[in-house]
Amino acid sequence: MKLFTAEQVYAADKFTIEKQNITSDELMERAAIQLFNWLHLRMQGAQVKIHLFCGIGNNGGDGLALARHLQDHGYNIEVYVVNYSKKRSKDFLTNLERLKERKIWPNFLEEGSEWPPIKEEEIIVDAIFGIGLNRAPDEWVGNLFEHLESTKAFVLAVDIPSGLFTESVPKREKDVLKANYTLSFQVPKLVFFLPQTGKYTVQWEVLDIGLDKQFLFETDTDYSLIGKNEILPFYRPREKYSHKGTYGHSLIIGGSYGKMGAVQLAARSCLRVGSGLVTVYIPKCGYIPLQTAIPEAMVITDNEDSHISEIELSIEPTAVGLGVGMGTKEGTSEAIANFLKDYKRPVVVDADALNLIAQHKDLLKYLPGQAVLTPHPKELERLIGSWKDDFDKLEKAKVFSDKHDCVLVIKGAHTIIIYKNKGYVNTTGNPGMATGGTGDVLTGMITGLIAQGYEPLQAALLGVYLHGRSGDITVENTGYQALLATDVIEGIGPAFLDLFKVEEKVSAEEDGNE
Ligand SMILES: NC(=O)C1=CN([C@@H]2O[C@H](COP(=O)(O)OP(=O)(O)OC[C@H]3O[C@@H](n4cnc5c(N)ncnc54)[C@H](O)[C@@H]3O)[C@@H](O)[C@H]2O)[C@@H](O)CC1
Numbered sequence: 001m002k003l004f005t006a007e008q009v010y011a012a013d014k015f016t017i018e019k020q021n022i023t024s025d026e027l028m029e030r031a032a033i034q035l036f037n038w039l040h041l042r043m044q045g046a047q048v049k050i051h052l053f054c055g056i057g058n059n060g061g062d063g064l065a066l067a068r069h070l071q072d073h074g075y076n077i078e079v080y081v082v083n084y085s086k087k088r089s090k091d092f093l094t095n096l097e098r099l100k101e102r103k104i105w106p107n108f109l110e111e112g113s114e115w116p117p118i119k120e121e122e123i124i125v126d127a128i129f130g131i132g133l134n135r136a137p138d139e140w141v142g143n144l145f146e147h148l149e150s151t152k153a154f155v156l157a158v159d160i161p162s163g164l165f166t167e168s169v170p171k172r173e174k175d176v177l178k179a180n181y182t183l184s185f186q187v188p189k190l191v192f193f194l195p196q197t198g199k200y201t202v203q204w205e206v207l208d209i210g211l212d213k214q215f216l217f218e219t220d221t222d223y224s225l226i227g228k229n230e231i232l233p234f235y236r237p238r239e240k241y242s243h244k245g246t247y248g249h250s251l252i253i254g255g256s257y258g259k260m261g262a263v264q265l266a267a268r269s270c271l272r273v274g275s276g277l278v279t280v281y282i283p284k285c286g287y288i289p290l291q292t293a294i295p296e297a298m299v300i301t302d303n304e305d306s307h308i309s310e311i312e313l314s315i316e317p318t319a320v321g322l323g324v325g326m327g328t329k330e331g332t333s334e335a336i337a338n339f340l341k342d343y344k345r346p347v348v349v350d351a352d353a354l355n356l357i358a359q360h361k362d363l364l365k366y367l368p369g370q371a372v373l374t375p376h377p378k379e380l381e382r383l384i385g386s387w388k389d390d391f392d393k394l395e396k397a398k399v400f401s402d403k404h405d406c407v408l409v410i411k412g413a414h415t416i417i418i419y420k421n422k423g424y425v426n427t428t429g430n431p432g433m434a435t436g437g438t439g440d441v442l443t444g445m446i447t448g449l450i451a452q453g454y455e456p457l458q459a460a461l462l463g464v465y466l467h468g469r470s471g472d473i474t475v476e477n478t479g480y481q482a483l484l485a486t487d488v489i490e491g492i493g494p495a496f497l498d499l500f501k502v503e504e505k506v507s508a509e510e511d512g513n514e
Pocket residue numbers: 009010013027028031055056057058059060061062084085087089128129130131132133134135136137138158159160185209211
């Protein structure tokens with residue numbers, strides 16, 4: 001699913017109005033009906049009080065139109081206009097008139113107004129600011145947000161939590177009204193997925209307001225959301241007359257005394273994603289444990305017992321996963337540097353190998369094209385330098401990826417994959433996966449996918465998606481705390497199978513949308 005900028009949403013809006021020959025008021029009405037259906041389906045007429053806070057632009061217009069539908073269906077509502085500007089939008093005014101015709105008189109809130117009392121069990125609809133926010137809200141509006149949050153009532157945001165910009169990070173927390181749930185029109189916003197801005201809504205959902213499908217399809221976006229629909233088109237099925245040679249030979253290079261587990265995790269996950277053959281290159285001390293733990297993997301050992309000192313290959317791997325559990329002994333750093341100078345095939349670089357490259361940036365020029373780098377935030381900072389905020393981080397990552405022709409897998413709650421000027425936001429995974437070894441598993445998976453012939457970018461997208469999906473499936477049995485990296489490997493099979501499961505539709509939901 002594409003992630004549109006506010007500018008692109010306005011363009012889609014305008015295009016739709018012209019092509020479908022409707023008015024902007026009719027489009028607003030569609031939005032309001034979708035909002036109403038969503039609430040009605042869940043509330044079934046319950047008399048819990050709904051407080052609708054509406055701004056003076058089109059987001060506010062949506063709120064007023066929703067209020068009208070709720071009133072028509074007998075809901076218990078109270079409407080407020082947050083009067084932060086005199087420049088009211090045309091469709092806001094139209095909907096204000098319609099409310100007045102029904103004898104609904106909103107409360108006008110201004111600087112110095114007394115804030116309305118709201119009970120914890122009541123509902124707040126936030127239609128104050130939408131994607132048109134262009135500067136921080138005035139102080140008194142921020143105070144209102146604070147008051148609304150302090151009531152602990154459930155906050156349902158219309159389109160986007162008020163105070164949240166679509167393309168930058170707000171300066172102060174109090175300038176945004178935190179939402180429990182956001183109903184976003186047509187497309188989700190990138191800010192829902194970044195650490196500094198994602199925290200402003202607990203959950204989100206998209207409401208289809210019928211913006212022109214062709215326009216949405218043809219518009220190119222910098223960011224997209226990666227789910228099953230984005231993965232399936234490049235999934236490569238297993239062929240009947242294939243053999244293990246068809247699916248590549250992966251080589252995992254890593255390990256040191258006390259960190260052999262990392263190699264085991266990477267090698268096993270590499271096998272689980274379907275790599276035809278897997279060899280590991282490790283220091284001698286890991287020989288017996290590896291042969292015992294993973295009979296399917298082949299082992300080549302370094303001359304040193306406790307760390308890697310020289311990477312001498314007697315095989316020609318299809319793809320290499322480099323760095324897991326490797327340590328930073330001097331001999332090891334030299335071995336990696338020498339290896340990278342000679343090696344020309346696809347590589348996934350992780351952990352200590354990444355840190356080495358960050359320390360010796362001249363090594364970047366030896367990376368083969370489209371090398372996949374999998375840094376966590378600290379490692380990323382060592383590579384691209386520090387950043388002002390999440391948007392700056394993404395821009396710097398794009399510049400780095402373009403300059404060095406590499407795929408950056410920025411690990412986090414929503415892992416974002418950057419290649420050149422595009423970003424891909426992953427949707428799978430959970431906090432249970434914040435545990436030692438899951439990164440090694442990811443490295444093994446991406447390596448194994450590249451070995452099977454996936455383009456490095458595709459391997460990164462599929463690997464990250466399946467890794468998170470496996471965590472999501474597994475956590476159902478383990479709970480967050482008990483989830484281990486090993487469990488994520490065991491879930492790879494179910495995650496593959498899940499790719500082809502047809503999602504069950506909630507029939508009531510469909511009815512509600514009719
Ligand atoms: N684009 C679409 O597809 C649709 C958009 N709709 C709604 O329209 C919204 C966008 O509406 P608007 O463009 O009117 O913008 P908003 O309703 O977000 O903001 C209202 C206006 O306030 C002004 N403003 C911005 N920041 C301010 C600040 N800090 N203090 C005071 N004034 C400020 C701006 O002039 C802005 O136009 C969307 O978020 C959505 O809710 C819906 O009506 C349906 C269709």
